[in-house]
Amino acid sequence: MNRITFAAVLCGQLMAGLAQADDCRQHMPTWLERAYPGHVQGQPLHDERGSFRLDDEQSICKVWPARPHLTLLAVSLLRTEEDGHGESDLEVLVLDSVSQAIIARHVEPNLLDWDAIFVDGLEFDTAPYRLREGDLAFGIRVKRRSMSRANPFYETSLSLYELKEPHLRPVLSELVMDRSGGEWDTRCAGEFSDTRGVLVITERLGNKGYHDLLLKQTRTDSRAEMVAQECETVEENLHRQQHRLEYDEQRYLLPIELVPI
Template sequence: MRSLLTMILLTLFWNCLGQNQSQQLIEQTAQKVGIQNSDIFSRLATSQKFDNGILIVIPEITEEGEGYIILNSNIIFTDNKTGAVKAKYSGQKDWSIDAVSIDKIEIEPKLYQLNELTTAFALKIFYSNQSRPNPYSSTQLSLYALEGNELNRVLKDFPMKSFNGETDTTCKGEFEEHSKNMQVLNTFSNNYADLKFIDKIELSERNEDCEKVKADTRKEFEILKYENGEYKNKA
C-alpha cells in the first residue's frame, strides 16, 4: 500500500514538473518573438520535441468580447539546446472561440516528408459545441513545411474528423460522421508529394438508449496537389 502511494505521489510530481517546464518554455519563447505573457491563451498553448528541435504553438489573444475570443497563431520552431528560434509562422486571426469552442491543439509527433528537402509538421485543432439538439465536433489539420529558416503553411484547416447530428436533446436522432486518414504519395506536383485522404463516412440513427439502430457506411477518396504555395483539391 505504501509503495502504491509513493508511486502515485511520484507520478503527480513528475506531471507537475513537466507542466511547469512546458509553461516556462512557452513563456520564454513568447518573449523572444515579442509576445507578452498576458496575451498568451495558455489553455491551448503546447509544444512537441523532435530530433531536430522543438515546435511550440502559442495562441495569441488579439481580440475578445462577450462570448468570443479571436487568436493569432504563432508556430515557432526552436533549437533543442539553445532555445534559439530557427523558424516561425505567424497568422493573423487564424482561430476563434465562440459558440463553437476549441477544445485543444495537438502537434503530431510524426514528421511528413513532402520532398527530399522539405518536411512538414502537422497541427490538429479540435472543435466542439455544447448543443444537445445539434451536437457538433470537428478535427482540422494544418501542415507547416520547414523550408530553410522559414515555416510555411501549406495546408490550412483541412477537416479530418467531423460529427454532427439532429436529436431530440437526448440520444435519439440522426447523425453523420467522417473520419479521414492521410497518405503521402510517391507522385509529385510542383516538386511536392501529393496527399491522399481516405474518408470513412457513417450515417446512423440512434434510439433513446444511445444504441445504433441503423447505420450505413461508405468510403470516399480525395487527392490534394501542391500549387502556388499550398495544397488544393484539383478534382
C-alpha cells in the same frame, strides 16, 4: 552491436526523449517571455496587427522527434474576446532545442477564431510527412467543438508546415480530418454522422516535386430511436470516399467539397 547494447541505447534514447518533453513544458514560460518581450499573464502586447495577449492555456510545445535539435511551439494570440465569440491568431515558432534561439516563426491570422464552435485544443502532429525529396513537414491539429447538447459537433483540422530556415510556411491549411455531429432530443431519438480521415502521401510526384496527397474518409450515418423502452440504433450506413490533393505554386489545394465553410 549486440542485443544488450542495442536495448541500452534504445532505452537511453527513450529516456532522453521523455526528458526533452518535460523540459519543453518546463521552459514554456521562458520561451514565451523571450518570443514576446514583456509578456505577463493578462498584460496586452502589440504588433503590426494591433494589440493582443497570449492565451497560455491554449499554447503548446513539442520537441520534434525527427529533428530533436528543434523544438516546436504553437501560441494562441488572443485579439478580441466578447460574450460567446472572439478572434485569435495562431503563431507557430521553431526554436533551437539547445540554445533556445528562435529559428523561424509564422503567424496564421484568425485561424483560432471562435463563436458557437470554439477551439477545444491544439496538438502537434509529427508523423513523417515527407512531401518531397529532402523535405520534412510537421503538422498542427486544431480541435473544435460546440457547446450545444442537442446539436453536438466535433471537428479536427490539420495544417502542415515546412521549415526552410529562416522561413516557416504553411503548405496545407485546415484540412478537416475528423468530424462528428448530429441532432437529437437529448434522450435518444436523433440522427448522427461521424467522419474519420487518413492522409496518405502517394508515389505520384506533382508540381515542384511535391507528392500528391490522398485523403481517405469513412463516414458513418446513423439514426437512433426508442424501441420497447430501449434506445437503439435503428439505421446505420457506411460511406467511403477519397480526395486527391495536388500541390499548386505555394501549397496544396483543397477540393471545393473540403474547403472550410
